[in-house]
Amino acid sequence: MRSEAPRLREINRLCLQAGLQLMQHGAESALVESVARRVGLALGATRIDVAIMANALTVSASSVDDTITRVGRNEDQGINMHILIETQRVMLDLEAGTLNLESAFARLNAIVPFRYPRWMVVVAIGLSCASFARLTHADWTGCALTFVASALAMALRQVLGRLHFSPLVNFFVSAFVATSIAAQGLIYHWGETPKVAMAASCLLLVPGVPLINSVSDMVKGYINTGISRGTLAALLALSTCGGIVLAMTVWKVWAWI
């Protein structure tokens, strides 16, 4: 039975890596736990226990006569659904028996995060916010203004993200820029609905994923991670509003309340 220990250690390491990869790229806690567990059980561990914290993941793998526990630090890498899909497919292939321990490690390490070209995301987010404006009955001038303001804010958000600024700083500055551009519509009376443009141009900064994950975590019994995600979402919204208020004070326009 001595020969079991190294294999169990490797199984535990694989479970932890798969779980962390999901956690870092925006998966909810229920998915993190189920994937980590199913990876370990597929490889023959008798029991896998997972403890999820806001900043760390603990996985404990057991065989008949041994248990190994390992903690991994979770650093948020931004939402990437492509990595979630690939990690989960590794788990499914392990369960189907087409992968073994070594090839599963190789597959996980070989995942290259898929990213859209930056300009394409900028245009898509500009169009998205313009659609939001249209849904809130803005006229075409308002939609065009929203497009410009939110696309520029998105470009800035990408630049600041690349420079590793804290998301709180990033959202504050991006909201300031988006509101400042949209405020010109109010100052120079472009179109009939400049107020809608001002509101819609900041919608790219709504922390939708943390908000939804927060509630789903809590509904599924992960109260701890749910609260921390909800707090992060509230802080991001607060910092965005800080940027909006600063811009409205600088340009002396008041469009919200």
Place this chain on the structure above:
Amino acid sequence: MSIIDLAQDMLLAAIPAVGFGMLFNVPPQVLVYCAIGGALGHGSRFALVQALGMPLEWATLLAAGLVSFVGIYAAQRLRAHPKVFTVASMIPMVPGIAAYTTVLAIVQMNQRGFSDELLKTAVQSGLRTFFVVGALAVGLAAPGLLFYRRRPIV
């Protein structure tokens, strides 16, 4: 409510679902599911609110549940968790403006001093945000809560 209004609503919701899907790095072949989910969710909510006069929160819950159930079929074909595209589909229904209004009203209470008007705005938009986001998440979790209780979806 006419069919044209509904079609316009669905089209306008599909655009942000795809846009945010790209922001979340949803692979290109999955983006079409984001678009369908976004159009279906926002469109059905629009229809429920406009045609039946249903409260927004309940309509959101039903719309999110509908997208989630439809998403299961797509997810099983894709071999991926449905959330990888249903979350992007929910983004058009997230009450962003209400969320900002809440925080702005609170900030204003600090700057301009307390007033009943500001408190009313803060509480009303805060509750709206809370219940709509709750409805979105619970609607998304509905298949797991109701049918896939002890077994995984994928």
